[in-house]
Amino acid sequence: EKIVFPPWNFPKNIPTIPFYVIFLPSIIDIDQTELYDLYLRKPLEKHGAAKLFFGSRWNIIVTKPQMLAQIFKDEDTFAKSGNQKKIPHSVIAAYTGDNVISAHGKIWRTYRSIVTNGLQHFDDSPIFKNAKLFTNIIEQHLNENSKERESLPMSGLVQRLCLDNISQVVLGFDFASLSSDKNPLHNHLMRIKKQIFHPFFLTFPFFDHLPIPARKRGFADVEAFRKELVKHVDEELVKNYKFEQTTFAASDLIRAYNNGVIDRKQLTDNLVILLVAGHENPQLLLTTSLYLLAKHSHTWQKKIRNEIWEVFQSKKLSELPLLNSFLYEAVRILPPLNTIINRCTTKTCLLGNNVVIPRGVYVGYNNFGSSHDTQSWGPDADEFKPQRWGQDIETINKNWKYAKNTCKLSSFHGGRRACLGEKLGLVEVRITLAEMLRRYEWILAPDWEEKMTPAGPLGPLNLKLKFKKLNL
Numbered sequence: 001e002k003i004v005f006p007p008w009n010f011p012k013n014i015p016t017i018p019f020y021v022i023f024l025p026s027i028i029d030i031d032q033t034e035l036y037d038l039y040l041r042k043p044l045e046k047h048g049a050a051k052l053f054f055g056s057r058w059n060i061i062v063t064k065p066q067m068l069a070q071i072f073k074d075e076d077t078f079a080k081s082g083n084q085k086k087i088p089h090s091v092i093a094a095y096t097g098d099n100v101i102s103a104h105g106k107i108w109r110t111y112r113s114i115v116t117n118g119l120q121h122f123d124d125s126p127i128f129k130n131a132k133l134f135t136n137i138i139e140q141h142l143n144e145n146s147k148e149r150e151s152l153p154m155s156g157l158v159q160r161l162c163l164d165n166i167s168q169v170v171l172g173f174d175f176a177s178l179s180s181d182k183n184p185l186h187n188h189l190m191r192i193k194k195q196i197f198h199p200f201f202l203t204f205p206f207f208d209h210l211p212i213p214a215r216k217r218g219f220a221d222v223e224a225f226r227k228e229l230v231k232h233v234d235e236e237l238v239k240n241y242k243f244e245q246t247t248f249a250a251s252d253l254i255r256a257y258n259n260g261v262i263d264r265k266q267l268t269d270n271l272v273i274l275l276v277a278g279h280e281n282p283q284l285l286l287t288t289s290l291y292l293l294a295k296h297s298h299t300w301q302k303k304i305r306n307e308i309w310e311v312f313q314s315k316k317l318s319e320l321p322l323l324n325s326f327l328y329e330a331v332r333i334l335p336p337l338n339t340i341i342n343r344c345t346t347k348t349c350l351l352g353n354n355v356v357i358p359r360g361v362y363v364g365y366n367n368f369g370s371s372h373d374t375q376s377w378g379p380d381a382d383e384f385k386p387q388r389w390g391q392d393i394e395t396i397n398k399n400w401k402y403a404k405n406t407c408k409l410s411s412f413h414g415g416r417r418a419c420l421g422e423k424l425g426l427v428e429v430r431i432t433l434a435e436m437l438r439r440y441e442w443i444l445a446p447d448w449e450e451k452m453t454p455a456g457p458l459g460p461l462n463l464k465l466k467f468k469k470l471n472l
């Protein structure tokens with residue numbers, strides 16, 4: 001009964017999404033955008049908030065801008081409560097621990113003050129270098145396959161690019177997964193990801209309490225990966241005192257550790273989260289961008305190729321109207337992180353004008369809902385239309401800031417806890433797309449079924465593309 005109905009003290013004046021909805025993707029072939037249209041859109045567009053069963057408990061999810069603004073602002077009432085508090089015995093909590101994304105209050109402020117500089121100011125030359133390596137691998141693929149335009153699965157390749165980018169730009173070492181497809185650290189990461197995102201344990205985290213042998217091995221493997229990661233950072237930055245001269249986010253974390261501001265576990269937890277958020281989110285955004293450019297190959301792909309053709313600097317790329325309105329629209333139409341539920345009320349409170357939420361309730365947001373809401377975006381909210389952001393770069397950027405400030409778009413959170421990697425993520429995607437557009441044309445592979453991921457991070461599922469070299 002605890003599963004079928006929300007607790008008695010949950011607000012009665014917002015709708016309840018049937019409990020079984022969240023289990024549907026594991027039973028039938030439905031992706032999360034279809035699921036949204038069928039079960040969530042109507043109640044959320046009408047009420048702005050709803051009760052949703054997710055992660056073994058009832059939660060409240062919110063999509064209306066005014067309510068979101070309240071949650072993002074009132075941090076003391078809607079306190080961050082990440083997996084380390086929510087499901088402390090899970091493999092995922094063991095993996096990412098207590099870090100700058102999941103922590104609350106004073107500890108969060110300490111973490112944030114340490115990593116901000118390195119995430120905001122960074123050297124983008126490794127990103128240019130990696131974009132070349134990435135496009136070379138595509139070229140290799142084209143050369144190896146007799147038929148031009150053999151279709152290429154993108155997910156592994158994009159992941160390798162994003163791992164190399166984040167490790168070189170933020171962590172101060174080279175993951176080196178682009179230079180070989182049999183990199184041990186990369187294989188280790190793939191292995192533990194299978195454990196962490198095991199659909200059964202994600203749905204029923206309770207089972208992580210039990211001493212299941214395969215699961216225990218999973219925990220040990222996750223711990224080994226964390227140690228291995230810190231070892232790489234140590235070897236590159238600490239052993240030869242490089243951290244003293246460098247401004248990587250990792251160097252600042254090491255300095256804070258040496259000064260006793262954070263302990264060893266806190267150092268590890270934050271290095272891990274920088275790796276995790278720093279590669280997974282750009283990986284999603286880049287994959288989505290490649291997908292949308294393929295889908296609109298005769299229009300946006302062509303137009304943006306013309307626009308970037310002779311633009312080679314990161315700053316110049318950030319001033320191009322077509323490229324940037326395209327990216328903002330990509331983030332809106334398919335927000336890489338969709339449902340995030342990691343805040344817990346610290347007291348009974350009022351959400352909006354009349355929704356009373358008791359203490360100890362998990363409250364989250366649904367980015368797809370916010371960015372497809374017709375009240376915020378008009379009747380064409382579901383259409384992919386980069387031109388909605390404006391024609392010139394000043395207007396486009398002004399509209400982007402406005403959408404974020406008013407919480408009409410929350411793909412990068414916002415407010416004091418806004419994503420610290422937005423700039424880096426966008427820089428990465430711009431540079432990579434520009435490099436690819438100068439070398440190839442691409443379309444969706446005819447043997448790829450157009451589906452988004454069923455649950456979790458949102459993006460095209462196992463995207464496959466067909467490339468053709470441009471005749472220069």
Ligand code: HEM
Binds near residue numbers: 277342
């Ligand atoms: C490019 C696509 C990206 C998207 C869509 C994205 C999205 C988000 C979102 C939605 C949050 C809030 C999470 C929550 O509510 O718990 C967040 C926080 C954060 N992101 Fe990103 N992110 C991206 C890239 C990155 C990158 C490349 C980094 C670099 C390491 C990064 C670092 C962070 C950090 C440190 C926070 C925590 C901020 C705080 O709580 O103070 N993100 N991001």
